[in-house]
Amino acid sequence: MNAEPRILNTPAEVTLAEAFSASRGHLPGDAAVAAARAVAFDAFQKKGLPHRRTEAWRYTDLRVLLRSVPPAPPAAPASIASAALLPGLDRARLVIVDGAYRPELSDLSGLDGVEVTSLATLLDQGDERVGALAGRLDDAMVALNTAMMTGGVAIRVPAGLDVTRAVEIAHVTSGAYSVFARNLISVGAGASLRVVESFTGPDAAASVANIVTEAVIGDRAKVTWAKLQAEGNAAVHLSTTAVSIGGESQFDHLTLMTGASISRSQSFVTYGGEFARAGLFGATMIGGKQHADIMLGVDHAVPNGASRELFKAVMDGKADGIFQGRIVVRPGAQKVDGKMMTQGLLLSEDASFSVKPELEIFADDVQCAHGATSGEIDEDMLFYLLSRGLPRAEAETLLVTAFLAEAIEGLGDEAIGEAFEQVARDWLADRKTLS
Amino acid sequence: MTAVRSVAAGMNGQIKMLSIKNLHASVGDREILRGVNLEVPTGQVHAIMGPNGSGKSTLSYVLAGRDGYDITDGSIVFGGEEIVETPAEERAAKGIFLAFQYPLEIPGVATMTFLKAAMNAQRKARGEAELTTPDFMRRVKVAAEKLNVTQEMLRRPLNVGFSGGEKKRNEILQMALLEPKLAILDETDSGLDIDALKTVSDGVNALRAPNRSMLVITHYQRLLDHIVPDVVHVMAAGRIVRSGGPELALELEANGYADYVGAAAA
Ligand SMILES: Nc1ncnc2c1ncn2[C@@H]1O[C@H](COP(=O)(O)OP(=O)(O)O)[C@@H](O)[C@H]1O
């Protein structure tokens, strides 16, 4: 609203300012990085925490929701519980505990030829990948991440390399800490990569994670990327993924959200070359008083791009599900084909689902559409299953799983899809034992 | 717990599979069933015919235990037990099966997954062991072949993209696999061509058994040429207004329902 510098004034904003002054002297990075941190914090300070009049954050007012900010994690975290997440899914693992890459907990087998580097190392050396995409985003939480980032991991796949084993970037929060991590993924021309990004942490720990991932996908590359947000029930999860996709590349991304008390997951996809295809999928499962906000920005900057978005959300209890999707077709970006669909399933009368689709089209020869539906479990379908003897809980589980399946299967990776469908079934089984 | 009443055997000693007395059911303010009386002895096939809108589908739903109807009066005794308060899934496990007039398409639920879940759920409810996968596969294969249900259909999501005839065949497949005590077939003939009608009728006839009763709801007499009933009932305006032998169906075919529509309105 107003352009004057404002004074940070919520308790969380005050704590963040104190945390920045206290830590800026020993955050990783050379002098250039330190200068960039100062500029970024300044930008954050001017904006303050996003609030309901910040259009992109209108449903997630952090000035209200973020009451306090927990302390930075201890230098050497205690032992961490190894999450029995995604059993049966074969993958390499890069483990990041409280924002620090931990090679000794990681498993890099199957990644021959792939360069894996700790972000702290890159910051000390200086690396043009850091901020290449995130620097273009006008977002207070991204600026805050740039100022405060402590670690993370950088993955580089050279041109032409087909990495068949999936790579998990496992973010583990060990307790009620503030975590600022930055990850970088570069996939060379014609290469392929399967990424699983997971977020876990203990229940009852009021952690706040601010994670930014920048990914550059080369021409003709193929990337499948599945994110599982299964943080503890008191966690705040704020993540930003910025991706640029090259000509004739294929990028498929799925976000499965079950965890955290408050989550905001934003993705920005920019088309850097023609004839690229992106599939963006989401499956949200929340209950209790959970708040889960998915924000998606697709920027067709060049002609002949195709994008498919399918976001499904299941809300129980008093949960709030939010989806904001924005497709922009730049002037001259002809023959773009963009289709966005959002579907909500309300399992309780007190749950809510808000959808805000936006199409901004500045080219005339394009095919773009969006649609949204929201409803309850179909009574007729339910009765059909009951009439065959399926117990109500089992019938509901079948219908909810079926509802989510289209989004999970949209990713087009059978092994990851199966592991994620199991997460969905487990969520439904837990729901039954709770109700 | 529902009390078991000793109404299973009627005056003449016949065992009653189903005994409906003075059944009234409404949706909101609207009374749709207005005092249905009907008895189906074990092993018999009864037909219910009647004009559109007379309440035939409503009766089938109420028997299967669908939510949303207020049962304001009367009783439904199945196998000697009052079931008005029994949930749909328990009625299914007790042996009531409804072949829907309009079978539901359920995207995302594989037909085989559904069949196995239904068979095992009913077995579990009756305290029987779950089927092994080979046993399940064998049963499906045998039943599917008889009904011209192809492997390709079984691989699809439940009823999704099935033609009208394929959906009806899939209903009878489920009936064959679930082996109900009482099968209610709601307009199973609608939307079928002559060949499909023959396949479906043969499938149903093969399931006629001394310990199984059927209630065949139809608008047209032609189904009853294939599935010959023991008794034909006429339903009009929410009541059974006439009962007779198979010849009653021929009479209705010749004269239409005009008399009953008039009579019911009066
Ligand atoms: N859920 C409902 N709400 C209101 N009216 C209904 C409902 N279901 C059926 N009806 C009405 O009840 C009458 C009987 O319907 P139905 O049982 O489908 O008849 P039939 O199967 O004999 O054609 C019709 O007039 C129909 O419009």
Ligand SMILES: [Mg+2]
């Ligand atoms: Mg009907």
